[in-house]
Amino acid sequence: MIIPRVPVQHRRLLPDRRLSGPTPWVIAILMMLTLLAAAAGVGLARSANAIGSAIAGRVTVQIVTPNPVTRAEQAAALRRAAAAQPFVLSARAVDREELQATLGQWFGSETNGEGGDDPVLNSLPLPALVDIDFVGENRRRHMQELRALVAAEAPGARIIPHAEWLGPVAQLIGSLAWIAGALVILMTLASAAVVIMTARAALGTHFATIEMLHLIGATDRQITRLFQRRIAIDTAYGIALGTAVAAALLLLIGWQWAGVTSGLAATASLGPGGWALLLALPLLAIALAALTARQTLLAALKKIL
Amino acid sequence: MVEFDGVGLRYGPDAEVLSDISFNLQPGSFYFLTGASGAGKTSLLKMLYLAQRPSRGIVRLFGEDLVSMPRQRLPGFRRRIGVVFQDFRLIPHLSARDNIALPLRIAGVGEDDLSGPVGEMLSWIGLGDRAEAHPATLSGGEQQRVAIARAVIARPQLLVADEPTGNVDPEMATRLLGLFEALNRLGTTVVVATHDIHLISRIENAQMMRLEKGRLADPTGALRYPPANRA
Numbered sequence: 268m269i270i271p272r273v274p275v276q277h278r279r280l281l282p283d284r285r286l287s288g289p290t291p292w293v294i295a296i297l298m299m300l301t302l303l304a305a306a307a308g309v310g311l312a313r314s315a316n317a318i319g320s321a322i323a324g325r326v327t328v329q330i331v332t333p334n335p336v337t338r339a340e341q342a343a344a345l346r347r348a349a350a351a352q353p354f355v356l357s358a359r360a361v362d363r364e365e366l367q368a369t370l371g372q373w374f375g376s377e378t379n380g381e382g383g384d385d386p387v388l389n390s391l392p393l394p395a396l397v398d399i400d401f402v403g404e405n406r407r408r409h410m411q412e413l414r415a416l417v418a419a420e421a422p423g424a425r426i427i428p429h430a431e432w433l434g435p436v437a438q439l440i441g442s443l444a445w446i447a448g449a450l451v452i453l454m455t456l457a458s459a460a461v462v463i464m465t466a467r468a469a470l471g472t473h474f475a476t477i478e479m480l481h482l483i484g485a486t487d488r489q490i491t492r493l494f495q496r497r498i499a500i501d502t503a504y505g506i507a508l509g510t511a512v513a514a515a516l517l518l519l520i521g522w523q524w525a526g527v528t529s530g531l532a533a534t535a536s537l538g539p540g541g542w543a544l545l546l547a548l549p550l551l552a553i554a555l556a557a558l559t560a561r562q563t564l565l566a567a568l569k570k571i572l
Numbered sequence: 573m574v575e576f577d578g579v580g581l582r583y584g585p586d587a588e589v590l591s592d593i594s595f596n597l598q599p600g601s602f603y604f605l606t607g608a609s610g611a612g613k614t615s616l617l618k619m620l621y622l623a624q625r626p627s628r629g630i631v632r633l634f635g636e637d638l639v640s641m642p643r644q645r646l647p648g649f650r651r652r653i654g655v656v657f658q659d660f661r662l663i664p665h666l667s668a669r670d671n672i673a674l675p676l677r678i679a680g681v682g683e684d685d686l687s688g689p690v691g692e693m694l695s696w697i698g699l700g701d702r703a704e705a706h707p708a709t710l711s712g713g714e715q716q717r718v719a720i721a722r723a724v725i726a727r728p729q730l731l732v733a734d735e736p737t738g739n740v741d742p743e744m745a746t747r748l749l750g751l752f753e754a755l756n757r758l759g760t761t762v763v764v765a766t767h768d769i770h771l772i773s774r775i776e777n778a779q780m781m782r783l784e785k786g787r788l789a790d791p792t793g794a795l796r797y798p799p800a801n802r803a
């Protein structure tokens with residue numbers, strides 16, 4: 268069906284050389300780009316989702332009470348009270364060291380390993396932070412309840428929902444994923460167009476043979492199978508080559524990505540579904556090419572008596 | 573067998589190259605089609621071997637109306653017709669043997685069953701030792717013989733030949749005509765277009781159809797109403 272069976276003696280009806288020189292190469296390039304775009308799309312969509320679900324239900328409470336002792340007490344009390352609430356999944360007080368480490372990167376201090384021996388950093392009146400993850404989806408209601416809790420335990424503290432400042436990032440990544448998806452579709456259409464042009468060119472080149480075959484009683488089906496087989500084989504070569512190059516590139520990128528940012532690597536991986544999609548694409552492409560060739564050939568043959 | 577009634581043919585918007593063609597070909601008969609160059613012999617034969625539908629009129633072949641016949645039924649009819657083209661139309665990248673075997677292969681005959689007849693045919697046309705030669709390396713007369721072999725290999729019910737002896741010497745012409753005659757005796761209806769008057773006199777009982785400027789000269793009406801039909 269995809270690569271039709273044609274008796275060996277019939278295959279000789281088409282000269283042995285490839286049907287049209289550049290087709291396998293163009294198909295290879297398009298296939299490679301399609302796979303890379305698909306991989307980028309899947310990876311981006313997955314990280315957009317991961318970021319989205321990680322930030323959707325998280326808020327940070329910032330306690331800025333001037334007295335450091337009261338501040339620490341309020342933070343501890345809020346953490347305990349919040350953890351006891353049914354709508355809170357988890358509550359965690361952020362360590363002073365953790366804050367200093369983060370800030371140290373901005374100040375350029377050598378805080379990693381040694382600890383906070385930077386006098387400037389040590390003298391800063393750092394706020395106390397409590398990270399809280401909500402249970403479930405009902406954010407608006409949870410925020411009201413949390414606000415009441417904060418007013419009781421740490422009056423004057425600010426509540427910062429993460430979605431507010433990471434949301435646009437997640438949205439941007441999501442848009443990029445859609446663009447990658449659109450590219451996959453456009454390149455699929457371009458590949459189909461290449462196959463149609465190849466089929467038409469083949470018909471033109473071999474018109475005399477086709478006319479002859481018709482006149483001695485060959486059916487459209489017989490002629491179509493002959494050409495479809497050759498075009499399917501030609502494009503299959505291109506698809507295999509493009510897939511091999513894309514696979515090599517993806518493995519290389521994955522390997523480098525893992526080395527650079529171990530923290531983000533998890534969110535940008537393709538996942539089993541993504542890999543399955545990437546494996547399915549070349550097979551779908553071969554089937555699409557064969558069907559496109561078949562339809563083009565049958566339509567063209569109908570115009571000849 | 574073949575019936576044309578009021579058939580006209582025009583290519584594009586030009587005037588008709590064939591007009592009011594009416595005849596009735598009897599099964600097992602032998603016909604010569606003559607006429608000056610450009611009279612429309614090839615055009616008429618094209619309708620006979622289903623390469624061209626008429627612009628008007630009725631064409632019936634093997635008892636069926638061809639004008640209204642759906643395209644997908646044509647291959648079945650074409651397999652019952654053998655054609656020798658004026659310009660041979662051999663497939664250039666196939667050997668003489670493969671060109672001759674083509675109609676049998678298209679009809680689905682197995683390789684075991686076709687090698688015998690194809691070999692015999694090759695030696696009969698005197699090309700036994702050139703079986704693997706490609707058309708470009710054959711002389712005009714040799715190509716013509718291959719074209720004739722291809723037309724008759726599948727034992728067609730109707731054989732249509734357009735100037736089949738134009739490129740061979742008189743001796744070979746006689747020999748090829750003998751082949752047509754033999755096929756005719758086995759029941760094949762034969763239509764041969766030719767300029768060669770000498771050829772016509774060689775076949776007994778052959779009937780002549782004469783085209784003049786796109787019209788069939790049939791003063792006695794024998795072509796339209798052959799004796800067998802009138803009875």
Ligand SMILES: Nc1ncnc2c1ncn2[C@@H]1O[C@H](COP(=O)(O)OP(=O)(O)OP(=O)(O)O)[C@@H](O)[C@H]1O
Nearest residue numbers: 583584589607608609610611612613614615616658
């Ligand atoms: N495909 C075509 N398109 C337009 N005109 C054509 C076509 N084929 C033939 N003609 C015209 O039809 C007329 C009859 O041509 P045809 O080939 O049937 O003549 P013929 O009797 O076979 O001539 P010859 O003896 O030289 O082979 C000619 O005037 C020719 O120019």
Ligand SMILES: [Mg+2]
Nearest residue numbers: 613614658734
């Ligand atoms: Mg002619």
